[in-house]
Amino acid sequence: MQRIGVFVCHCGTNIAATVDVKAVAEALSHEPGVVISQDYQYMCSESGQNLVKDAIKEHNLTGVVVCSCSPRMHENTFRKAAASVGLNPYLVEIANIREQCSWIHKEIATATDKAIILGKAAVAKVHLNAPLTAGESPVVKRALVIGGGIAGIQTALDIAEAGFDVDIVEKKPTIGGKMAQIDKTFPTLDCAACILTPKMVEASQNEHITIHSFSEVADVKGFVGNFTVTIKKKARYVDEVKCTGCGACVEKCPMKKVPNEFNEGLDNRHAIYIPFAQAVPKVATIDPNYCMMLKNGKCGVCSKVCAAGAIDYKQQDKFIEQKYGAIIVATGFNPINLDKYDEFAYSQCPDVVTSLELERLMNAAGPNGGTLLRPSDKTHPHTIVFVQCVGSRCDDEKGKPYCSKICCMYTAKHAMLIREKYPDTEVYVFYIDVRTPGKNFDEFYRRAVEQYNVHYIKGMVGKVTPKSDGKIDVQASDLLANEQLHINADMVVLAAAIEPDKTARPLATMLTTQMDTNDFFTEAHPKLRPVESATAGIFLSGACQGPKDIPETVAQASAAAAKAIGLLVKNSITCNPCVAHSDELLCNGCSSCEKVCPYGAITYQDKEFRMPDRTTAIRRVASVNPAVCQGCGACTVACPSGAMDLNGFSNSQIMAEVDAICK
Amino acid sequence: MNKNLKEQVLRSSGVNVLKCMRCGKCSATCPSYDEMEYHPHQFVYMVEKGDIETLMKSDSIYKCLTCFACVERCPRGVEPAKVVEAVRLAAVRQQGNNHLSPVQIPEMLDDDLPQQAIVTAFRKYAK
Numbered sequence: 001m002q003r004i005g006v007f008v009c010h011c012g013t014n015i016a017a018t019v020d021v022k023a024v025a026e027a028l029s030h031e032p033g034v035v036i037s038q039d040y041q042y043m044c045s046e047s048g049q050n051l052v053k054d055a056i057k058e059h060n061l062t063g064v065v066v067c068s069c070s071p072r073m074h075e076n077t078f079r080k081a082a083a084s085v086g087l088n089p090y091l092v093e094i095a096n097i098r099e100q101c102s103w104i105h106k107e108i109a110t111a112t113d114k115a116i117i118l119g120k121a122a123v124a125k126v127h128l129n130a131p132l133t134a135g136e137s138p139v140v141k142r143a144l145v146i147g148g149g150i151a152g153i154q155t156a157l158d159i160a161e162a163g164f165d166v167d168i169v170e171k172k173p174t175i176g177g178k179m180a181q182i183d184k185t186f187p188t189l190d191c192a193a194c195i196l197t198p199k200m201v202e203a204s205q206n207e208h209i210t211i212h213s214f215s216e217v218a219d220v221k222g223f224v225g226n227f228t229v230t231i232k233k234k235a236r237y238v239d240e241v242k243c244t245g246c247g248a249c250v251e252k253c254p255m256k257k258v259p260n261e262f263n264e265g266l267d268n269r270h271a272i273y274i275p276f277a278q279a280v281p282k283v284a285t286i287d288p289n290y291c292m293m294l295k296n297g298k299c300g301v302c303s304k305v306c307a308a309g310a311i312d313y314k315q316q317d318k319f320i321e322q323k324y325g326a327i328i329v330a331t332g333f334n335p336i337n338l339d340k341y342d343e344f345a346y347s348q349c350p351d352v353v354t355s356l357e358l359e360r361l362m363n364a365a366g367p368n369g370g371t372l373l374r375p376s377d378k379t380h381p382h383t384i385v386f387v388q389c390v391g392s393r394c395d396d397e398k399g400k401p402y403c404s405k406i407c408c409m410y411t412a413k414h415a416m417l418i419r420e421k422y423p424d425t426e427v428y429v430f431y432i433d434v435r436t437p438g439k440n441f442d443e444f445y446r447r448a449v450e451q452y453n454v455h456y457i458k459g460m461v462g463k464v465t466p467k468s469d470g471k472i473d474v475q476a477s478d479l480l481a482n483e484q485l486h487i488n489a490d491m492v493v494l495a496a497a498i499e500p501d502k503t504a505r506p507l508a509t510m511l512t513t514q515m516d517t518n519d520f521f522t523e524a525h526p527k528l529r530p531v532e533s534a535t536a537g538i539f540l541s542g543a544c545q546g547p548k549d550i551p552e553t554v555a556q557a558s559a560a561a562a563k564a565i566g567l568l569v570k571n572s573i574t575c576n577p578c579v580a581h582s583d584e585l586l587c588n589g590c591s592s593c594e595k596v597c598p599y600g601a602i603t604y605q606d607k608e609f610r611m612p613d614r615t616t617a618i619r620r621v622a623s624v625n626p627a628v629c630q631g632c633g634a635c636t637v638a639c640p641s642g643a644m645d646l647n648g649f650s651n652s653q654i655m656a657e658v659d660a661i662c663k
Numbered sequence: 664m665n666k667n668l669k670e671q672v673l674r675s676s677g678v679n680v681l682k683c684m685r686c687g688k689c690s691a692t693c694p695s696y697d698e699m700e701y702h703p704h705q706f707v708y709m710v711e712k713g714d715i716e717t718l719m720k721s722d723s724i725y726k727c728l729t730c731f732a733c734v735e736r737c738p739r740g741v742e743p744a745k746v747v748e749a750v751r752l753a754a755v756r757q758q759g760n761n762h763l764s765p766v767q768i769p770e771m772l773d774d775d776l777p778q779q780a781i782v783t784a785f786r787k788y789a790k
Binding site (some may be wrong): 247343393394395396399434458459460461462463475476477479480484 | 768
């Protein structure tokens with residue numbers, strides 16, 4: 001005979017204001033098997049928990065029902081309390097009478113009735129609860145960081161610092177990401193390369209860090225603590241080990257007309273290239289789309305001049321497989337494509353540039369060696385117009401609905417740097433709002449206005465028209481003066497919205513992590529778990545989770561590392577015992593469950609069965625790997641023969657709940 | 664503030680003026696800007712405030728070319744030209760408020776004017 005205790009929580013006024021908790025406790029005391037039914041103001045408090053513990057001991061309870069908040073809040077609290085006095089934690093059930101009852105109803109009578117019904121359902125379920133024991137699975141003490149920008153580098157360095165091996169997978173030939181392309185950083189105006197490249201070198205020299213550059217994640221299998229990842233090392237046609245990075249091949253390569261991605265296509269590179277002087281690894285890569293040797297077999301100059309004999313035209317993509325305990329996603333961002341914004345003439349006029357292009361134009365390693373010149377005629381621009389929010393805060397299909405966050409600050413930086421270096425230049429910034437929350441950020445923006453006399457104008461640019469004399473007519477609103485302005489500009493700089501890298505979505509599918517509608521990875525909790533994904537063992541670092549500047553990215557990168565280290569230090573992790581299992585005698589081998597399982601936890605095997613007539617028959621039956629199963633229950637719904645069942649949420653338990661509700 | 668008038672303008676335009684983020688791109692792109700007493704962004708804001716009679720009295724409602732540049736370029740999909748149109752209709756539909764009468768037509772005619780323009784003008788400026 002079951003001996004069940006019911007505990008009804010007031011949650012202050014959260015529940016008690018709309019639910020008559022005493023009536024609920026009284027009603028549930030008459031349910032079969034219930035030997036004690038109590039209410040208390042805060043059941044989750046120390047004394048509330050003691051109430052539960054004492055009742056378990058005193059009445060020798062075989063099951064506990066707590067009518068309180070969502071099980072996501074305190075299920076664990078009460079299970080631990082039960083376990084501490086010797087009751088199996090999986091014999092505790094929560095009836096959610098707060099989020100799903102008191103908070104959504106206004107009338108006390110309705111809410112009380114519903115709370116009683118929810119309580120009855122939980123009592124009916126707990127009658128069928130079986131004690132469950134959580135298993136353990138080992139943790140592979142190695143982490144994978146996907147993306148080698150500042151976020152990935154910082155995360156890898158922090159994990160390596162703790163003594164764990166880390167692999168960085170970077171799709172480009174070098175690590176460094178967007179920060180390597182940036183000229184100066186706000187709000188201190190120090191040179192980005194000067195603070196980034198030491199970290200890149202540190203990562204390459206750290207004995208715990210392996211960098212897989214020019215590589216991509218091809219496949220991910222497994223689960224927290226035990227991921228198996230296939231990494232595709234793309235053919236770079238150069239032996240990474242032999243190449244010394246001397247650059248002789250680059251110098252002699254006759255194919256010189258390849259748009260240089262590192263300089264945002266503002267100048268050209270060779271078909272064999274090293275992205276920039278401080279690249280890590282400093283190894284040449286051949287671009288197969290432009291290399292004459294790879295395209296039609298006529299050239300081979302690089303191979304002749306390479307003293308190390310590193311050129312290998314026959315190199316193939318290589319796949320390596322590695323096991324990891326934790327995966328950190330740091331796939332970063334890109335500016336959006338502005339081709340659809342005809343009004344800003346970006347694709348018609350070379351002197352209309354994006355902010356990232358301006359970074360390269362102003363950088364000493366950029367196409368003009370650090371002198372700001374117009375891309376069209378290489379003359380010094382005297383009037384520059386900055387346009388904010390190009391594609392950000394847009395409600396249409398061209399742009400993004402969110403604020404890109406970093407543009408206000410980098411535009412203030414650009415404006416200031418230009419006024420500092422070229423005081424004869426007039427700089428206009430058209431803004432909708434100037435958003436500068438952050439340490440020393442607003443002071444920085446005010447400096448641009450007050451000290452550098454940058455003209456900030458509240459209003460948007462409506463039309464940019466390149467003129468025949470090489471100037472650009474900028475037609476814009478000055479909302480405060482209630483005027484329409486025409487500015488005769490030499491250059492226009494567009495603060496393009498930023499979006500997650502295109503590789504993020506297929507990666508999210510591989511990792512079974514969630515994304516929002518803008519393809520940013522979703523954190524497990526927007527406030528309290530900002531660097532974890534909802535999938536155990538997958539962590540988020542940097543702009544792949546949302547627009548971020550460098551200080552925030554680094555902070556999040558270290559936070560993600562801390563969470564990953566917290567996982568890696570464990571020798572094993574406790575598994576969720578609420579996993580699926582298959583009744584082999586009922587299974588008809590249809591594969592429905594295998595097809596719906598999002599975790600790949602179900603496999604089929606041929607098994608020998610003894611038949612009633614003493615013969616043996618071989619049947620194809622499903623089996624669940626409990627370490628991989630996450631207990632989502634999809635298979636139990638898909639199974640046509642009722643062979644699949646979920647521990648803790650068995651078909652009979654669910655039906656008992658439904659019966660109790662419908663009674 | 665005339666609540667009924669605001670309601671009428673909002674309904675006949677089908678525009679949600681609350682979507683406006685006050686960037687002013689509509690007025691930045693407007694080719695009739697200098698002709699107008701109240702500019703496209705002001706139409707949106709004044710309709711939100713319910714200050715519609717002021718707009719109805721202003722000549723601005725007849726200066727809008729209905730070129731829809733503001734509709735095309737508004738980043739929030741507010742469609743200011745439709746608000747201007749709705750205010751104009753609210754004015755024109757009142758008794759004795761036709762902005763164009765047939766007797767005015769002959770003096771406006773010239774060889775280059777397409778017939779369609781006259782029909783459109785009647786649709787826009789008269790009941």
